[in-house]
Amino acid sequence: MNRLTYDDVKQAGDRVAGRVRPVVLAPTELGATGATGADGAMDATGASQVWLALEFMQHTGSFKARGAQNFLQAHRAAGTLPDAGVTIASGGNAGLACAWAARQLGVTATVFLPETAPPVKVARLRSYGAEVRLVGTRYAEALAACEEFAARSGALASHAYDHPLIAAGAGTLFEEIHRQLPGLDTVVVAVGGGGLFAGVATAAGHHGVRIVAAEPENCRALNAAIEAGAVVDVPVDSVAADSLGASRATPLALHAAQQADVHSVLVPDPEISRARHTLWTTHRVPVEHGAATALAALTTPTLGYRPAPGEQICVILCGANTDARTLTDAVGTAEA
Template identity: 70%
Template sequence: MTHPPQEQHVHQLTYGDIKAATDRIAGRVRPVTLTRLDEGAVRTGHRDPLDERPEQPCEVWLALEFMQHTGSFKARGAANFLQAHRDAGTLPDAGVTIASGGNAGLACAWAAQAQGVRATVFLPETAPEVKVARLRSYGADVRLTGAEYAEAAAACEGYAASSGALASHAYDHPLIAAGAGTLMEEIHQQLPDLDTVVVAVGGGGLFAGVATAAQQYGIRTVAVEPEHCRALHAALAAGHPVDVPVNSVAADSLGARRTSTMALHAAQQDHVTSVLVSDDDIVHARQTLWDHRRLAVEHGAATALAALLAPDQGGRELGLAARRATPSRSYRPGNGEKVCVVLCGANTNTATLTHP
């Protein structure tokens, strides 16, 4: 007898979940492309004055996950979520529903179209027409409800209960996070001697998946958040998920008010470093990618790179407990360290990039 995928929230994501997801969505998503930054493009920060060896540049790679279906990593989780239910025979005729006008909504609509089932996506009436049009291009039934996201989310919940549609989530579900973790499996296959992976954190689905897979291989994970969208950092300081205010240029993709328990558990493991960056640093990193590589990414994706480019400002403006949790506003690779920065999405307004 086939049992339906686990639906309740879990405290821990396992590497086995990610391996299962890797097999499940093979051939359904685009393999990630990696590209190396120029030699010496990013160098180490402070050197020990007693070390007389010549300085060695670190080796930095970019994971171009923004080239994924729908323009972000979210396609991995959505594909895993729906395929798992298809395999278990628990994908209802009513299809799937989600409240999200962002990357998660797009990915859900795309994955549903690939499965030949209906996606019903709830958005507030204030949603930009461009988002509505793109969702409809994937065949979604778009329902505009209420003036705020909370009202759309409540309508989505009610619709799932009344219609029997499968309710999806943007990040707080083991199948969603495991799908995101398949990205780390692909990175490790291409860079088996990788030391560190750097990833932006919003609600924590991508981070939980990537960190869980990285832990399997002894790879350090650097979790980067905007200083005013710090749901994971706040959870680490409190010891449990807490609500945080959201105010950042990257809030459209990283603006979760509360991180998942899965993400907190992953962050409490060894080889995880939490970093906060300013909006100015995020904007600079995004512009730098455009100026030097002609890569147009969303602010959420640039947040990861900002950790390497930002000046080391230590624990400025943080309280004692927060400084103990994360004393740095940047990440400085060591001499010869091999680092991969995940550029997770590119659903952005390119008009906000300057064109020198």
């Protein structure tokens, strides 16, 4: 299935209702712009308005809890949850969400990760009772091991982002945002493999809301797919690679990008680190580099997205499973 519909997102909303935390929105001056008059003075009435969607406060620390709940609830309703449980390959956040949702249903979760996964994520996985298996140094290697395990054991194979139930669950986040901000013009979302993007773009497109797809310069799976008109393999090399380091976007994400009003923005690593540092120092918001990539799309000079006067924007901060000791790091240096 290479397409996601708004009905898929609505059905996911019914399944996850009461099982995930509603997203909190907070206004911010970060990334906001304003119009200037002939005398160079700022016209406050023309300033863009920016909100932060604090989805990093979600269960397990990221939006992935939505997709995992939708996936497992749908299989439970269909009677297709096997005795062998569920298995997933994940750079961390999707595995956490899968393990958490599986524990809610009393289901065994076996999670495959690259050996490079952040220790904080591995420790949290084990705290949810998951069996953790570290394989290789790239996501593709962990995925191959997971697929072999599923075929051998009969476990239900989930996916970090490339599944319509996972993407539809992620799309419920935008539905909550839009209910709180019905006049929203633009939503900014960080993109890795494209699960969150596919769900958000599908829902946003239904409501006529523009999507800014933010990716690191050297993790540009969706940007390359849009450019080529087909999913293609890309190299992965970024400070945000642990959460945005997919080597290719999903067909679901590409189709959503081709149907909606999407602006693809690439941001350099120093600006991602700067945005993350700024979120911490100005708002005490602790997020991963992947989450900060969304804000960097607004704050990066010349390369980023430039809002129009009066534009209402929501930036999704999607994950907080990070090493708190690095929060004061700004573009390679520590804050004095």
